[in-house]
Amino acid sequence: MSPTTLKNRKDRPPKRKIPRRPRQKRIPPLKNPQHQRLQRVPRSPARNPVTAKSGLARAQRIFERLNEHYPDAKCALDFKNPLQLLIATILSAQSTDKMVNTVTPALFRKYRSAQDFAVALPADLEKQIHSCGFFRSKARSIQGTSRILVEKHKGKVPDTMDALLELPGVARKTANVVLGVAFAKAEGVVVDTHVQRLSRRLNFSQQTQPEKIERDLMDLFPKKQWILLPHLLIHHGRALCHARKPECLKCPIEDLCTSDEKVLA
């Protein structure tokens, strides 16, 4: 070995130690079984195990503030019994609750039972619900649903998710409305257009399909809040958190909202 090589080796600077990445602090398991599930399955920001605990606390703060701000939040559809609520909810698809409420008083005076709807002349029913839009397919759904109610449920609206989902024109949103509002049963969370938009803005879910958003909300909020939560979000969506120009300066949860769509000028 030549003296030059030795010299070169000695002159070489010592190897730099690469600092080890500090160990991540273990998040203690949460007591609520729903929340434990949330920690295990990181599928969306709300389910990220690192932010799960703070995400849950933040979600609760948002719920409480909205509850204080909208103490009268409830279903905006007018109805007197589960059948009327079911029909009104079918009519509300692609329409507004306000519009449905202008149509239903005369409709429910004319057709008082599932049997009345089942045997109605389609043309008459279509005329009656015309202003709600999609009147032909809605009339078909109402009549198909009413026939099944008469044939299988003695004219009554069933109070289980499975039975409701068998009715034509009834998907999870309508079933959740009927179960929550008419029967006070929390089987899921109503996800309409307002709930979809606000769930995204408030980072409760980044999913786009209603069923997946519903799952995220069910993981993030305890079951006892599943019925009221969508009413609060819908009220907030109508009052301030509009799709086009949210009124963020008046928003009671502005400090908890991290949305890029905030308008603060």
Ligand code: SF4
């Ligand atoms: S701050 Fe704005 S975008 Fe966020 S929830 Fe309030 S109104 Fe909606």
